[in-house]
Amino acid sequence: MDAALNAHAGDPAAPAACAALLVAAPASGQGKTTVAAALARLHARQGRRVRAFKCGPDFLDPHWLALASGAPVHSLDLWMTGEADCRARLHAAASAAELVIVEGVMGLFDGSPSAADLAERFGLPVMAVIDAQAMAGTFGALAYGLQNFRPGLPWAGVLANRVAGERHAGMLKDALREPDQWLGALPRGTDFALPERHLGLVATGELGDAMARLDAAADALAATPLGRLPVEGLPRVRFDAVAPAQPAPSAPLLAGRTLAIARDAAFSFIYPANLDVLSALGAQLSFFSPLAGEVLPPCDAVWLPGGYPELHAGALAVHVALRESLARHVAQGKPVWAECGGMMALFDTLTTADGQAHRMWGLLPGHVRMHKRLAGLGPQQLTLGDATLRGHTFHYSSCETPLAPSAHTVRPGGGRTASAGEALYVQGPVRASYFHAWFASSFAATARLFLPAPIGFDHG
Template sequence: MLVAAPASGQGKTTVAAALARLHARQGRRVRAFKCGPDFLDPHWLALATGAPVHSMDLWMTGEADCRARLHQAAATCDLVIVEGVMGLFDGTPSAADLAERFGLAVVAVIDARAMAGTFGALAFGLQNFRPGLPWAGVLANRVAGERHAGMLKDALRDPAQWLGGLPKGEAFSLPERHLGLVGAGEIGDAMARLDAAAAALAETPLGQRALDALPQLCFDDASSPADAPTPPWLAGRTVAVARDAAFSFIYPANLDQLAALGARVAFFSPLAGDALPACDAVWLPGGYPELHAEALSRCTVLRDALAVHAAAGRAIWAECGGMMSLFDTLVTADGTAHRMWGLLPGRVTMQKRLSGLGPQQLDIGALSLRGHTFHYSSCETPHPVALRTAKPGAVQAVGIGEAVYEQCALRASYFHAWFPSNPEAAARLFLPEPLKGAHAL
């Protein structure tokens, strides 16, 4: 099923994770996926299922990738849950497009606070806006009590569409901050919150619904493309990957792709004071360096090691938050300026509003790498721009898209890359040859 909503902030992640946890506790095999680009919601879904959570987007990851992952999940699991993105019909492609393409039954989650009869109008509109959309029903979130739940159910034209209501509950609320939910690994009682949500959901018709009442994902071998072998362009090379609370925006599929390219991955934690592992290339992923700026500014040994690594002509790919740590200065939301690692000249300043959002592609020679951008900061630097990303289907243009800075084999950008979209282009990020004017490997 696809857990969707009329908008962001309705409780999709809570319901999707609670449903996954409920069935996993009952001994069923559950896999969860996240529609669209997202690093944070998958943390909660992974905690609920005990399995990696991959993104699905008909543009960024591609239909063939989505089909292959759903095929594998259908072959090995009892329940497949896909959490939607934003509102059901938002974006191109949308969560509704994904549901329609693969026959995923839609569960609509609606925040029903301060609402009664309009709940029925929203539910009817979501179900009927696109004729033929697979549909499971509607669940009310943040319900005030039994009387309120009764009013919401009575507002539905078809009572059979009622999947129940979840009460307002601090015990299973998922905390938020800028960029989205707080990661499950940063909260000591994360599993307890999911268990509380699962217990509440168990009292609803959705929680009690038999799995055989849901549509079945049916694939034959011919309809699921086999993975084409990837040339080992990174064979024999070690890629050091920063991974901790400051650098946590890592798609599991990107790590899988590095392995498929032949690379050995060595993780290290800047916040824990880890030394830079012996490596041929470094990946500094996105995350929350602004929340840990003071600690990162003290990582002088790592800073010096990265400088030596870059001076030796070895590759560094710094992505969004990873790039932020490489500038001279990071100014946090309270106006405090922190000295950072100084491999790039200039400063990064946190803003109150989003500075970049949406799908992007990076053309490296004739190769096109897909991904997205999502950040609250802006950077000021005299460093020249080597390349720029572009919106899907557009061409790179001066002053449009995210800048890609290149200094020898150091590359940095706000662009978040989805490596499987073009393994050869992804390999380029970790090789010493310049990106600009790249030729086929």
């Protein structure tokens, strides 16, 4: 039956099936990304076609999954991207690949929707990764609880991470009620550890040994029962076809317009799907690197995505030519859409975690300050006229500005309480917020961000 399904992989209306797993954990920091990337790398370097996804909003884990799988990594979120979008992407991946890997978000049952919700909706078998470095018999209780907390949840097994040695691994395996649930153990070690900082993992492009780390993780996984399983021995999942959540725009609303997009280590929080939407809207995309001191290329609008300007504030501050080219762009009434880190760079100054203040680009009045604790986290949505963009927020900084917010985002299902959302600032053609938008949630609202006419913020 599976062979018959995949024989019609070229037919977008036909179901598709392939090996698939959702890699989850009881909490953040257990090693989900390491294991998911190791599994992707192990099969990709054996010549198999692998597609990986990230559950929930995330810009950093996908860097590692993309490097490991050799293919772009998209987000799956039942609220932000929508069930139809998730189903369409999984179907397309299963039609083209031999293995689909979905990395979960936070703990298996954390959030609404959770990774467990995604697994249940699409029949994705869950493989739990548990950091077992400080436990023995309790490992079995935790594994049993994850498997049975929600009756009927598809289940593949459990893998222990950061294990001290063979004796420790044996104790963990013996603690399981069902020994066939044991998929192996990864040792403690630094040769394949993925380094972290605030907001998440360090991006692959910042490490000269990123692929070496993935290969070391894949080598370690190859010695486990999971790693020794051929792709045919992994659970197979059938994905039914579905029409896209929203068809391509009937009118290319950004046709003939060139969008300049900042993209480098300071501004790297870009969903591949967002670029696809801009292209579908007819825009020509032109990338530039603020860190390299590149001035704006000829363009009609600018997108400054999120990232880590606070880690590169000194380097960004010295590029006067870029600051001046941005000022000329704004003076000509051309739009700028700035998200989170992109907005931070637009204020007068930015004070980093070490207390140093840096002059930034001065297109918005005010000051940004980094904090040691999260200042914003969670799903958000922004209404522009009769259209709504879905997205999220995640930041460790706050801004002080004399500007009055032109609007606020709101939490899904949380009413229209401004204090629950992120401020959105408008000054001339500059539109800026801590809000990260998922452009595919509304082609019309996305186009308004990059058009010079008023964009119809709903003041609610």
